[in-house]
Amino acid sequence: xxERLINVADFERVAAGKLDAxxxxxxxxxxxxxxxxxDNVEAWGRWRLRPRVLAGLSTVSTEVELLGAPLALxxxxxxxxxxxxxxxxxxxxxxxxxxxxxxxxxxxxxxxTRPSELAAAVPLGRRWFQLYCFxxxxxxRGLMEEAVEAGFEAIVVTVDAPRGGNRERDxxxxxxxxxxxxxxxxxxxxxxxxxxxxAETFALMNPALGWPDLERLAAxxxxxxxxxxxxTAEDAELALAHGAAGVIVSxxxxxxxxxxxxxxxxxxxVVEAVAGRAAVLVDGGIRRGIDVATALALGADAVxxxxxxxxxxxxxxxxxxxxxxxxxxxxxxxxxxxxxxxxPAGLGRAHVRKAPAASLYSAE
Ligand SMILES: Cc1cc2nc3c(=O)[nH]c(=O)nc-3n(C[C@H](O)[C@H](O)[C@H](O)COP(=O)(O)O)c2cc1C
Numbered sequence: 001x002x003e004r005l006i007n008v009a010d011f012e013r014v015a016a017g018k019l020d021a022x023x024x025x026x027x028x029x030x031x032x033x034x035x036x037x038x039d040n041v042e043a044w045g046r047w048r049l050r051p052r053v054l055a056g057l058s059t060v061s062t063e064v065e066l067l068g069a070p071l072a073l074x075x076x077x078x079x080x081x082x083x084x085x086x087x088x089x090x091x092x093x094x095x096x097x098x099x100x101x102x103x104x105x106x107x108x109x110x111x112x113t114r115p116s117e118l119a120a121a122v123p124l125g126r127r128w129f130q131l132y133c134f135x136x137x138x139x140x141r142g143l144m145e146e147a148v149e150a151g152f153e154a155i156v157v158t159v160d161a162p163r164g165g166n167r168e169r170d171x172x173x174x175x176x177x178x179x180x181x182x183x184x185x186x187x188x189x190x191x192x193x194x195x196x197x198x199a200e201t202f203a204l205m206n207p208a209l210g211w212p213d214l215e216r217l218a219a220x221x222x223x224x225x226x227x228x229x230x231x232t233a234e235d236a237e238l239a240l241a242h243g244a245a246g247v248i249v250s251x252x253x254x255x256x257x258x259x260x261x262x263x264x265x266x267x268x269x270v271v272e273a274v275a276g277r278a279a280v281l282v283d284g285g286i287r288r289g290i291d292v293a294t295a296l297a298l299g300a301d302a303v304x305x306x307x308x309x310x311x312x313x314x315x316x317x318x319x320x321x322x323x324x325x326x327x328x329x330x331x332x333x334x335x336x337x338x339x340x341x342x343x344p345a346g347l348g349r350a351h352v353r354k355a356p357a358a359s360l361y362s363a364e
Contacts (some may be wrong), residue, residue, distance in 0.1 A: 008177065008287045012307070015086070019314060021173050030167070030254035031254065044288075051340060059342070067224055069174075072102025076103055076104040079156065079158070080306050080309070082111075090111075091108075091112060091147060092121045093313060094313055095317070096122050097123040099122055099124055104153070107147075112180075114146065115146045115152060116149065127153065128153055129138065131156065132158055132205050133157075134185070149277055155223050157227055165257065175197070176196060179195045210236055212242075223260070227246075230270070236280075246280065246281065250304075262284065263285065267282050281302050283306060289327075289331020291303075293339065293347060298349070299349065312324035339351055
């Protein structure tokens with residue numbers, strides 16, 4: 001009898017049982033002692049909701065508007081590399097589920113599917129393209145042009161990975177991307193198809209990127225550019241000053257700088273700095289609809305999920321991603337109803353406060 005999977009943790013357990021040690025370590029793991037990996041999940045639980053009652057709501061909607069377009073739920077699919085390692089359809093299955101759920105799929109530069117291939121396979125889906133800048137500028141330019149041509153709606157520039165993080169699980173397993181799982185961007189940059197390690201892959205990227213590069217990219221791009229991977233008010237200010245249409249508060253799912261701030265702790269200062277001038281998104285450790293509600297109450301316009309969607313794909317392919325997105329949507333809808341909000345727009349700072357129990361993080 002097949003077991004009913006009712007929450008993200010159930011999907012994670014099933015996915016973990018299907019993946020070999022190398023792939024599981026790569027997808028589940030973080031940097032160093034994995035403190036930030038754990039802290040991302042725990043940080044959302046350090047906030048408490050302040051529900052309002054007798055709100056007289058007969059219907060509740062999870063719809064939002066983001067960058068001028070509607071989304072059925074404020075949960076997007078984060079860019080996650082190498083999806084054909086967990087499912088034969090890979091990014092195409094992920095994109096189909098995101099489209100069916102009415103949300104955006106963000107395609108990684110390190111995808112096993114080209115931007116044009118994804119667009120052809122899932123023409124009606126909304127998609128953003130995540131950009132890593134290669135040392136070889138022609139590769140970067142080629143990727144961006146292909147994404148624009150293929151109807152991607154935004155460019156997400158990831159800025160927290162000038163080098164690959166210290167992923168000790170990958171070192172222990174000797175994890176490599178097999179040559180049989182083609183990564184078109186990496187093959188273009190290396191000029192050959194062979195098995196590569198994550199460290200070799202990051203060594204292809206330009207580590208010396210600076211704010212002037214972002215400004216040039218934003219000026220040259222016909223699409224809105226979002227900066228993914230900042231954690232401070234200072235960098236949010238700089239991102240806006242250099243042309244970003246939005247920021248994504250992220251520490252790369254705890255995979256880059258261990259002991260970097262958890263995103264649920266960093267979000268308030270970024271929201272305050274941005275002050276409504278641009279979109280603010282956040283990812284890292286979102287596992288429940290109440291995590292989404294907390295992030296929105298703290299001022300995020302939407303969240304992204306990395307591993308939850310990936311666990312769905314690994315557990316049951318595209319249908320599994322659909323189930324994960326629907327359970328998060330249903331959990332969010334329930335949280336909204338129980339907080340007295342007719343829609344995500346109704347959530348505000350008054351709906352959330354730090355957990356009252358004494359903790360190192362108790363200062364508001
Ligand atoms: C296995 C894996 C691969 C990832 N690959 C990328 C990537 O190629 N580009 C990128 O910008 N972020 C990448 N990320 C980071 C995610 O976009 C996102 O920031 C993170 O997964 C959010 O945390 P969560 O997994 O707790 O939801 C990756 C994350 C994971 C887990």
